[in-house]
Amino acid sequence: MSHEDYYVKDDFTLVEKFDKDNVVVAKLDDLINWGRAGSPWFFQFGLACCAIEMMAAAGPRHDLERFGMMPRATPRQADVMIVAGTVTLKMADIVKRLFEQMADPKYVISMGSCSNSGGPYWQHGYHVLKGVDIVVPVDVYIPGCPPRPEALIQGILELQKKIKLDTPLRKKV
Amino acid sequence: MLDKIIDIINKKFKDSVLHNENSNYILIENPSNWKLIADYLIQNSNLKFDYLMSLSGYDLTNDKVGVAYNFYSTKLKHYLEVRIEIDSNVEIPSVAEIWRTANWHEREAYDLVGLKFSNHPDMKRILLPEDWDGHPLKKDYETPEFYNGMPVPKDKSYWE
Numbered sequence A: 001m002s003h004e005d006y007y008v009k010d011d012f013t014l015v016e017k018f019d020k021d022n023v024v025v026a027k028l029d030d031l032i033n034w035g036r037a038g039s040p041w042f043f044q045f046g047l048a049c050c051a052i053e054m055m056a057a058a059g060p061r062h063d064l065e066r067f068g069m070m071p072r073a074t075p076r077q078a079d080v081m082i083v084a085g086t087v088t089l090k091m092a093d094i095v096k097r098l099f100e101q102m103a104d105p106k107y108v109i110s111m112g113s114c115s116n117s118g119g120p121y122w123q124h125g126y127h128v129l130k131g132v133d134i135v136v137p138v139d140v141y142i143p144g145c146p147p148r149p150e151a152l153i154q155g156i157l158e159l160q161k162k163i164k165l166d167t168p169l170r171k172k173v
Numbered sequence B: 001m002l003d004k005i006i007d008i009i010n011k012k013f014k015d016s017v018l019h020n021e022n023s024n025y026i027l028i029e030n031p032s033n034w035k036l037i038a039d040y041l042i043q044n045s046n047l048k049f050d051y052l053m054s055l056s057g058y059d060l061t062n063d064k065v066g067v068a069y070n071f072y073s074t075k076l077k078h079y080l081e082v083r084i085e086i087d088s089n090v091e092i093p094s095v096a097e098i099w100r101t102a103n104w105h106e107r108e109a110y111d112l113v114g115l116k117f118s119n120h121p122d123m124k125r126i127l128l129p130e131d132w133d134g135h136p137l138k139k140d141y142e143t144p145e146f147y148n149g150m151p152v153p154k155d156k157s158y159w160e
Helices: A003-009 A028-038 A050-058 A089-101 A113-117 A149-164 B002-012 B031-043 B101-113
Strands: A014-018 A023-026 A080-084 A107-111 A140-142 B026-028 B051-061 B064-072 B079-087
Touching: A023 A028, A028 A149, A050 A080, A050 A107, A050 A149, A080 A089, A107 A113, A107 A149, A140 A149, B002 B026, B002 B031, B026 B031, B031 B079, B051 B101
Parallel strands: A080 A107, A107 A140, B026 B079
Antiparallel strands: A014 A023, B051 B064, B064 B079
8 A cells, every 4th residue: 555545545525526616525524634634743752762763753764744743842832742762750740741731632652662561661660650551641552662663654644544533523422 | 900009098098998809899898088098099199090980889788788989090091999888877978079970870879779978969869759769779679559649560450
């Protein structure tokens, strides 16, 4: 499956499209989701070695910007939080507070074994949180130690699919 | 080389350092004049240990603790390891004023092993949160169940 297929096929369902006047008729839900999925700005912070892979993914070779992912250095402008690295207990409170400072709608990608489950520290570490999902709700888990940029991109595409299923104008059940 | 260094120190501080034939370090069991010895290590023209490479604390159990200093002389190109082994309630004079490296290293030794250093300029935890209970690298340390409401050991109920 090429990138084009993946990205375009499950875009919003057109009710009608008028080529001549540049007008489309669609559900507003779909239109909003299309906009949100097309520009999930991510929160620029890293905790450990996964952050290096995240930087590589954001760099020119893998280029996250083609998914509309722009790194933002403040939680108030970010939509997606990529928890890249070992979450220590000292950092867990800060991760939680940063997540609470993000504006809705907000999403969390847990990148790497450490933030998924504690990773190598899962049993005997006294200082590592055993999975970042204990403190923040996680949308996408990416396995790997650390995951390659391709894996991160796969996770981002999964997140985009999830965003497109959202119903921003209707009450959430 | 080590024998020569020990001779120089023992000439000045009458038998305050011990040395076992088979070991490559010198041992101090009474740290009361450690600050003076440390000053001598860096000042003496035949020692000149101007570089503190590492400072590590360790737990010997039975209420005994130790601290190891690894020195190097960038001028005379020789090494020295000094160990202080004492009861855990005895304070070790801080050498942070002599080697600036010791400042953070002593804080780390306090943080993880619970060593006590006297006259340290800024003695507080360096790695763990300020409100952490206990010193995790002590042999008798037990991992707490919770920290700030977060489970510390792996809680299986999250999986099942």
